[in-house]
Amino acid sequence: MALVVPDYDAALAFYVGVLGFDLVEDTALGGGKRWVLVAPPGSRETRLLLARAEGEEQRRVIGAQAGGRVFLFLATDDFDRDHARLRAEGVDFREPPRAEAYGKVAVFSDPFGNLWDLIEPATRADPFASFTERDSEPDRAGYANL
Known part of the structure; x- marks a missing residue:
């Protein structure tokens, strides 16, 4: 990508x-x-x-490649650890962490305006496994592990 x-x-x-x-x-x-x-x-x-x-x-288009939507996903096996580390590094989290059916997540911005999800998947190996047809499934190409 x-x-x-x-x-x-x-x-x-x-x-x-x-x-x-x-x-x-x-x-x-x-x-x-x-x-x-x-x-x-x-x-x-x-x-x-x-x-x-x-x-x-x-x-x-810098920071607007997805029209203001989250389009990059960074998975972690320890949300609290990585959220705290990134906040200490000055990463701009746009919202507090929240629990969703697919895992614990918070949206952050890179310095250029691109929106990312920091996500700790729920017990599933695939954090997108809970998406239904009515949901807009994210492009897996933007999904990475931390």
Whole structure:
């Protein structure tokens, strides 16, 4: 999944420095462009391509790629621990934690305005298993483990 960001280094400071993601690759492509991939700790499947905005049209979508909806999901096996750690790091939680049928969850924003769910799934391995047809099932491509 590609995420449009204003600056590679600012994005790395948040995703690697604050969220604790692994830097998978940072390759210069010339002309100031880079191929920057990050991944949740230990993940072999999930990758996030940090793509620096080029031009005004791309800058306008920074933080608005999902039209103001949550579209990225960060799963944890210990919500309270990770919520406290992220708050201590200054992460902008938009609401207090709440219990849902699918688990404990709170919405946070990255520094660029993208909305994420920090979620500890209920007893199920798949936090989206409780979604019904009337619900709008999130895109699993935006789902990662912390």
